[in-house]
Amino acid sequence: MPVISLHHRSLQRVGLLAALVVPLLTACGGGSDDPVEPPAPPPPATGQATPASTTRLSVTVGGLALAPSGEVVIADTGNKLIRKLTANYQQVSTLASAETDARISNPAGVAVDAAGNTYVADSGTHLVLKISATGAITTLAGQAGICGIQDGVATAATLCGPSSVAVDKAGTVYVSQRSGPTNTSGPNTSGRIRKITADGTVSTFVSATSQYLQQAFNEGPYLYSSNVLLATDSEGTLYAADPNDHVIRKYAANGAATVVSGTAGIDRSVVDGAASVARFASAQAITFDRLDRLYVQDRDSRNQDISIRRVASDGSVTTLVRTPLPCGATNSGPGSLCSARNMVAAADGQLLVAEYGGVGTPDVHMQLRSYPPQGNTSTVVIGGGL
DSSP states (O other), rough: OOOOOOOHHHHHHHHHHHHHHHHHHHHHHOOOOOOOOOOOOOOOBTTTTEEEGGOOOOSEEEEEOOTTSEEEEEETTTTEEEEEETTTTTTEEEEETTTTTTTTTTTEEEEEHHHSSEEEEEETTTTEEEEETTEEEEEEOTTOOOOOOOOOOOOOOOBBOOOOOEEEEEEEEEEEEOOOOOOTTTTOOOTTTEETTTEEEEEEHHHHOOOHHHOOOOOOOOOOOOOOOOEOOOEEEEEEETTTTTTTEOOTTTOOOOEEEEEOOOOOBBBOSSTOOBBSSEEEEEEETTOOOEEEEEETTTTTEEEEEEOOOSSOOOEEEEESSSSSSTOTTSSSSSOOEEEETTTTSOHHHHHHHEEESSOOOOOEEEEOTTTTOOEEEEOOOO
């Protein structure tokens, strides 16, 4: 397996210092190109529908998931809402909100099972919530406000910053835990995948999702990681896009991992080709369509471009659409993919991509745009007007 070099670990420490400096600069009115989100209007009442064309998502969309009905569930993180887009892309309604349920704090990911139940990974409250097809909300796993790695049944277990979530055909839920510093004075909570069975039993499915995380834990508390992104195919096999090792993995029932595509290591290139030569930069989303075709949204931070890539059953990779180089003020508007943050394959085969609706405008919000699997033209689905 490739060795993570000392030079790479030094860069990680430098990156941490930069991460600490940027928020300070931003607080002083400089140092960030991210859009400033205006105060969100009050959310519509739960179940009340609004036209998709006039719906405003926050600039942070934590996750997207396809329901069996063809509807798309949206974790509107910045607005602290769980929303639902109709299968015809015409109406948006609210499933849950922080205004009516304090367990909705920072919804980071969503998944929907075959019965239409929605699962919400909330990294703010350290809970996985279940929203039934009738709208009832229950705590599936975790203890509110407690970050931990305790296995157990339902609320006897603890999670820490659950982020990406996936559910298989048997109703088994998988959730990845948040990125963050390793903790030399206590348990390492980063990089785990937790498994929640249909009866609510929580166990640690994978204790370290990448060789980078294993290395980081040995190096002390100042190395950060990115969350792995989860998806299941129609057979129930769990896949993970790992932005730390830059590979796509699949997991056997016992948690054993196999690299499906990509080359593990510190090279963050974007290279198409056979599974053994393909390379990924930093995956932002992973999704299967109803034909079990696997798609990955990849971000190359060096070139400031984003691409939608398809991974074939043999692991070979093809880029379907990629932003012009470099992404900047002149081409970072709608449809450029420059501001893309998440993605899901919809029932009609289109890829719905969450992108900023505008940059540097007083009305900054996220849009959903649809891209065909061939990756050419795009169409606005949510938030068409600026």
